[in-house]
Structures are given as structure tokens and as C-alpha cells.
Amino acid sequence: MNPVLLQTEALVKRYGGLLVTDAVSLDIRANEVHAIIGPNGAGKTTLINQLSGELRSNSGKVLFAGKDVTGQDIAQRARQGLLRSYQITSIFEDFTVLENVVFAALGAKEHAFRFWRPMLGRADLVARAREALEDTGLSGRAAVSAASLAYGERRQLELAMALAAEPTVLLLDEPMAGMSSQESAAVVALLHRLKQRYAILLIEHDMDAVFKLADRITVLVYGKTLVSGTPDEIRNNAEVRAVYLGDTAHA
Numbered sequence: 490m491n492p493v494l495l496q497t498e499a500l501v502k503r504y505g506g507l508l509v510t511d512a513v514s515l516d517i518r519a520n521e522v523h524a525i526i527g528p529n530g531a532g533k534t535t536l537i538n539q540l541s542g543e544l545r546s547n548s549g550k551v552l553f554a555g556k557d558v559t560g561q562d563i564a565q566r567a568r569q570g571l572l573r574s575y576q577i578t579s580i581f582e583d584f585t586v587l588e589n590v591v592f593a594a595l596g597a598k599e600h601a602f603r604f605w606r607p608m609l610g611r612a613d614l615v616a617r618a619r620e621a622l623e624d625t626g627l628s629g630r631a632a633v634s635a636a637s638l639a640y641g642e643r644r645q646l647e648l649a650m651a652l653a654a655e656p657t658v659l660l661l662d663e664p665m666a667g668m669s670s671q672e673s674a675a676v677v678a679l680l681h682r683l684k685q686r687y688a689i690l691l692i693e694h695d696m697d698a699v700f701k702l703a704d705r706i707t708v709l710v711y712g713k714t715l716v717s718g719t720p721d722e723i724r725n726n727a728e729v730r731a732v733y734l735g736d737t738a739h740a
């Protein structure tokens with residue numbers, strides 16, 4: 490089995506009396522896509538926020554590459570390679586696609602938020618940014634302003650920005666949401682390639698995409714892990730079919 494890169498131990502998040510993450514323990518291994526699925530309100534986004542460091546947990550642990558990062562904020566975790574796609578830095582509409590990616594490449598490691606334009610003189614960052622654009626299929630749009638991108642292309646740009654920041658683990662919250670079926674298919678193909686290099690935690694409502702991509706699937710219901718297993722195990726689990734997949738389970 491591939492090494493564990495990210496792990497939670499009995500992670501808990503409460504909002505007042507509402508237990509949103511109920512002692513969740515799971516792990517994400519190198520070169521795998523681990524998908525989290527579950528009904529609306531199951532706590533998927535909350536869990537990803539706890540993993541990225543955007544939300545503090547009430548109890549439990551987050552271990553990244555064997556190190557306890559529970560007390561670290563989002564920037565500290567990002568610098569070590571635990572990256573949530575859209576949260577590294579927001580898109581600057583007036584800058585070009587390439588400039589946005591160069592900025593993400595710089596921002597994750599050096600916190601230098603000044604001298605914007607001269608950054609394009611940094612050959613190492615530009616090379617990394619171009620590679621991320623190539624990976625995400627956006628090379629042809631490098632020189633246009635971010636404001637002119639279509640919705641699907643913006644999601645590709647967010648992914649390119651995460652890649653440029655040199656992740657080891659990518660946290661993706663509904664990367665196909667709002668995309669056309671053609672755009673979704675392109676993202677599925679992209680994530681297939683990316684898992685050769687990274688560990689990916691994927692939250693996605695598109696079950697076709699989940700069952701095509703995931704090596705393991707965890708089903709969350711009311712903040713609790715109902716079951717975790719291979720796509721086949723999940724597809725054939727009677728309880729999962731009853732609470733979530735219903736008749737739409739994909740054969």
C-alpha cells in the first residue's frame with residue numbers, strides 16, 4: 490500500500506449543539522484519489538475546511554506527512570504542500586492567467602506580495618507556472634486576462650494555481666461543479682494524470698466522476714463515517730444505496 494500522507498484521528502467539529510464532524514478518522518495515501526461522498530449537509534465541506542486549516546477543530550488530530558498540523562493555520566499547511574485548490578490566493582481579474590499562476594507559485598513559498606510585475610522575470614516561477622498551465626490544459630490562455638475566462642476555465646486556473654504551489658496533497662471541493670459534461674470529462678482525465686504525482690482528496694456530487702476516479706470512497710452521513718472502501722465495495726453496500734446512492738448507483 491502507498492504511504493499515508495494525510496490522516497485524521499477522531500476529528501470533531503461542533504457548531505453549538507450541532508455535531509458536524511463526528512469523530513472522523515480517515516487517511517489519504519500517495520497516488521490515490523480518496524473521494525468523500527454523502528448527502529447534502531453531511532459535513533463534507535466542513536471536513537475539507539478542517540483539513541486545509543481554514544477551520545479549527547474542537548478535538549481530534551490532523552497529521553500531514555506524519556507531523557501533527559492540527560494547530561497550524563491554512564498558510565502554514567499550504568507552505569508544506571497541503572493545498573486546497575481555490576484557497577491559496579484568489580484570482581486577480583486584471584492580471585493575465587500566467588501572472589496569476591506565477592503569483593500562486595511565489596505566494597505559497599515566499600510570502601512576497603510585493604513587486605508584482607518583476608515576478609515575471611523569475612524564470613523558475615514562470616517555468617513552474619507554465620508547466621501547471623500545460624497540466625491543466627490552459628496553456629493557450631496564458632496571455633489573456635483572468636477576467637475573460639469562461640467558468641470552466643476559471644476552475645482550471647484555480648487548479649493550475651494549486652499545482653504551481655507544489656502540493657503533495659490536493660484537497661478538491663467539487664471541482665466539476667457547474668461544468669459542462671465536456672469540461673467535466675476533461676477534469677476527470679486531468680485528475681487521472683495528477684494522481685500519478687499527488688494524493689487527492691475529492692468531494693464531488695457527480696457520481697460518474699467519483700466512481701471513475703476514486704481508489705477509495707468514504708461515505709459521510711450526519712458527520713459520521715458510514716463506510717469506507719473501494720468503489721466496488723461502496724457501490725454494492727446496501728446501507729450506502731439506501732441513504733445516498735439509491736437507484737442511481739452506477740453499475
Ligand SMILES: Nc1ncnc2c1ncn2[C@@H]1O[C@H](COP(=O)(O)OP(=O)(O)OP(=O)(O)O)[C@@H](O)[C@H]1O
Nearest residue numbers: 504507509527528529530531532533534535536694
Ligand atoms: N458556520 C456554520 N455554522 C453553523 N452550522 C454550520 C456552519 N457551517 C456548516 N454548518 C452546518 O453543518 C452541516 C454540514 O455542512 P457542510 O457544508 O459541511 O455539508 P456538506 O456535506 O458539504 O453539504 P453539501 O453537499 O450541501 O455541500 C450542515 O448542517 C450545515 O448547516
